Amino acid sequence: MLNYAIKRLGLAVVIVSVxxxxxxxxxxxxPGDPASVALGPRATPEMVAALRARMGLDQPVWVxxxxxxxxxxxxxxxxxxxxNRPVLTVVMEQxxxxxxxxxxxxxxxxxxxxxxxxxxxxxxxxxxxRLVGVLSVAVIxxxxxxxxxxxxxxxxxxxxxxxAIGAGEPGDLGDQxxxxxxxxxxxxxxxxxxIARMVRASMxxxxxxxxxxxxxxxxxxxxxxxxxxxxxxxxxxxVTLLGIGIGQMLxxxxxxxxxxxxxxxxxxxxxxxLTRNYxxxxxxxxxxxxxxxxxxxxxxxxxxxxxxxxxxxx
Amino acid sequence: xxxxxxxxxxxVGTFRxxxxxxxxEPLGVFGxxxxxxxxxAAVFADLLASAEPSRIxxxxxxxxxxxxxxxxxxxxxxxxxxxxxxGGRIALLVAVGxxxxxxxxxxxxGLIAGYGPRWLDNILIxxxxxxKSFPTVMLALALVTLFGPSLTAVVVVVILVNxxxxxxxxxxxxxALKSSEYVTAAQSMGASPARxxxxxxxxxxxxxxxxxxxxxxxxxxAIEAGMSFLGLGVRPPTPSWGAILNDGFANIxxxxxxxxxxxxxxxxxTLGFTFLGETLRDVFDPRLKGRG
Numbered sequence: 048m049l050n051y052a053i054k055r056l057g058l059a060v061v062i063v064s065v066x067x068x069x070x071x072x073x074x075x076x077x078p079g080d081p082a083s084v085a086l087g088p089r090a091t092p093e094m095v096a097a098l099r100a101r102m103g104l105d106q107p108v109w110v111x112x113x114x115x116x117x118x119x120x121x122x123x124x125x126x127x128x129x130x131n132r133p134v135l136t137v138v139m140e141q142x143x144x145x146x147x148x149x150x151x152x153x154x155x156x157x158x159x160x161x162x163x164x165x166x167x168x169x170x171x172x173x174x175x176x177r178l179v180g181v182l183s184v185a186v187i188x189x190x191x192x193x194x195x196x197x198x199x200x201x202x203x204x205x206x207x208x209x210x211a212i213g214a215g216e217p218g219d220l221g222d223q224x225x226x227x228x229x230x231x232x233x234x235x236x237x238x239x240x241x242i243a244r245m246v247r248a249s250m251x252x253x254x255x256x257x258x259x260x261x262x263x264x265x266x267x268x269x270x271x272x273x274x275x276x277x278x279x280x281x282x283x284x285x286v287t288l289l290g291i292g293i294g295q296m297l298x299x300x301x302x303x304x305x306x307x308x309x310x311x312x313x314x315x316x317x318x319x320x321l322t323r324n325y326x327x328x329x330x331x332x333x334x335x336x337x338x339x340x341x342x343x344x345x346x347x348x349x350x351x352x353x354x355x356x357x358x359x360x361x
Numbered sequence: 362x363x364x365x366x367x368x369x370x371x372x373v374g375t376f377r378x379x380x381x382x383x384x385x386e387p388l389g390v391f392g393x394x395x396x397x398x399x400x401x402a403a404v405f406a407d408l409l410a411s412a413e414p415s416r417i418x419x420x421x422x423x424x425x426x427x428x429x430x431x432x433x434x435x436x437x438x439x440x441x442x443x444x445x446x447x448g449g450r451i452a453l454l455v456a457v458g459x460x461x462x463x464x465x466x467x468x469x470x471g472l473i474a475g476y477g478p479r480w481l482d483n484i485l486i487x488x489x490x491x492x493k494s495f496p497t498v499m500l501a502l503a504l505v506t507l508f509g510p511s512l513t514a515v516v517v518v519v520i521l522v523n524x525x526x527x528x529x530x531x532x533x534x535x536x537a538l539k540s541s542e543y544v545t546a547a548q549s550m551g552a553s554p555a556r557x558x559x560x561x562x563x564x565x566x567x568x569x570x571x572x573x574x575x576x577x578x579x580x581x582x583a584i585e586a587g588m589s590f591l592g593l594g595v596r597p598p599t600p601s602w603g604a605i606l607n608d609g610f611a612n613i614x615x616x617x618x619x620x621x622x623x624x625x626x627x628x629x630x631t632l633g634f635t636f637l638g639e640t641l642r643d644v645f646d647p648r649l650k651g652r653g
Contacts, residue, residue, distance in 0.1 A: 058490070065491035073507050181388060188635035190583035192590055193624045196610060200621075204614055298498040302587065306610070316502050317591065328506055332499045340494045 051351050059344045064116075066336050070329050071115050075108065082128075098128065102326070115329075124330035129322070134330035138312065142334070144214055145311040147223075148303060149296045151231025153289060156238035161282065163239070164246025168281075169273055171251065179247070183240035191299035195233035195306040202229055212308040230303040237299070238292050245288050249281040256280075290346025294339045382644045389640030395633025399626070403449035412440035414447040415598040423616050432622040435608050441622040444600040449626060451601050456581040459516045463523035464574045468567065470524065471531025472558050476539060482532070489525035497522055497584070505593040515585050515594045522584070523577060527570055534566040572645055576638035579631035586627050602627050 082098040099105050102125070103114055118124065124134035167179040203211035215223035253259065254277055262272045301313025308314075312331055319327040383389040402409060412430075418438035426433040432441035474485040495503070501518045508514040538544055538561070547557050588594035589603025590610075597604060602623050609619025 061487060062491045062494045065487060066494055069491065070503065073503060076507060184635055184639055185632055188579055188631045189628050190587060190631065192587050193627050196606060196620055197624060200613055200617055294496060297496045301498040305591065316499070320502055320506055325506065328503065332503050335499050336495055339496050
């Protein structure tokens with residue numbers, strides 16, 4: 048297991064390096080000079096030259112690459128030009144909003160997905176089972192940004208039950224949670240489908256197991272068998288599925304943040320692209336990628352710990 | 362499906378049998394009807410909608426749905442029904458086109474990784490894993506800074522998202538076939554690697570990957586619509602469902618019919634292709650069941 052963990056972590060470091068190289072070459076290839084773009088058309092040549100020097104753009108390519116590369120590993124992602132603050136600080140300020148959104152998405156998907164999958168497995172073949180099956184496929188298929196816009200249209204604009212924009216008053220937890228309901232539904236709805244399918248499949252397997260048969264033979268109530276003895280085991284694969292899910296929810300979170308005008312990493316990158324604030328784009332994309340890689344490594348390590356076949360196949 | 366039609370006569374029996382089994386599944390029938398509806402609407406867009414999709418008419422701004430404008434008009438007075446039908450063309454062309462291109466690239470790279478030298482395999486796998494490590498939307502946003510908003514950017518994003526997965530599947534299957542007896546026999550008779558891959562490996566690995574790729578079509582449609590919604594994909598005035606959503610989103614409080622016109626086609630199309638794909642997969646190849 049240790050061997051597998053070291054290999055997996057090593058691969059993650061290599062992957063992040065390759066990703067960093069791709070990012071750097073992408074930014075380097077952008078037509079136009081980031082300094083003059085950031086300063087706008089009215090900047091004097093002296094101002095551009097000064098900013099170029101401060102951003103390190105006057106150095107040879109390989110020095111620039113080394114600065115970017117070595118800086119990134121120590122958390123130095125450069126200076127954000129507009130506010131003159133470190134990129135990492137700006138990105139880290141927005142990260143909690145995105146993480147809260149993803150946590151909300153997980154809450155929705157677990158709170159709806161596990162009971163639905165459980166019910167479908169217990170009433171296998173019934174109309175309810177088929178309905179859950181069709182709905183699961185449907186919510187997986189519909190893009191999250193369409194869910195976000197329609198949730199906003201129905202619950203915020205037409206019914207006016209919930210707020211439409213922002214993240215709520217700072218310090219007012221209740222207000223912040225109300226602002227979280229709709230965006231996190233958009234992030235988590237597709238995963239209700241994945242989790243319901245997963246729980247149903249593993250519940251069907253577990254319900255056939257001998258310890259369940261024994262519990263039935265002892266005459267335990269069906270409800271207790273289902274929830275206490277079957278679900279507690281059947282839920283394990285879902286945990287690892289969520290590991291992969293968190294990474295993908297990052298993508299949906301970008302849309303949810305833009306639709307609901309919430310602060311967060313996605314909104315940050317989107318606005319940075321519109322204002323051509325390239326150091327911020329690279330920094331935020333890099334932080335998200337590292338987060339994504341780390342979450343996937345953790346998920347892989349959990350799967351590896353549970354299933355020895357994964358380890359040997361590496 | 363078109364590839365089934367172009368198959369040799371011996372296969373027609375299997376095609377008929379598949380169709381008959383598909384038509385027994387209510388969900389398959391539902392998916393197939395939606396797909397036919399969407400494809401038909403896109404193909405006959407010019408006949409079905411008399412209005413010009415990009416013609417601006419300032420006097421007709423923000424008209425709600427009526428007999429003249431079945432889905433109403435947008436902030437520039439353009440007929441939404443025409444824009445939705447023509448937007449379907451863009452969505453389907455981008456989806457099918459970029460899926461075919463990623464399939465071709467994926468197959469070639471997968472065959473090279475699986476059959477070629479070990480070091481090349483290792484490099485390719487590393488690049489695939491690195492590409493997969495970017496969250497899709499972040500990858501799209503980063504690429505748009507490079508290319509600028511365009512259809513090209515959408516196609517490149519789709520290729521970068523799809524190719525690693527396809528190539529990996531082809532690679533695994535190629536490695537499994539590499540040591541099979543008939544490939545060893547062909548090698549000993551002096552067949553070149555290109556001939557072995559083309560004649561002996563490719564026909565055996567291509568079937569499942571085509572089914573998997575066709576199941577990705579709704580995902581690709583979502584990528585195009587999503588990027589166009591953010592203003593990073595198809596450029597105005599070209600009609601696109603995502604762009605219509607973007608127009609409508611800006612006016613969601615006063616003119617809700619615009620977001621409805623932009624979003625409902627996306628929902629119907631993704632549902633149609635997904636239901637059809639799920640049913641076809643179960644009918645064609647039960648081994649693939651449970652993927653995803």
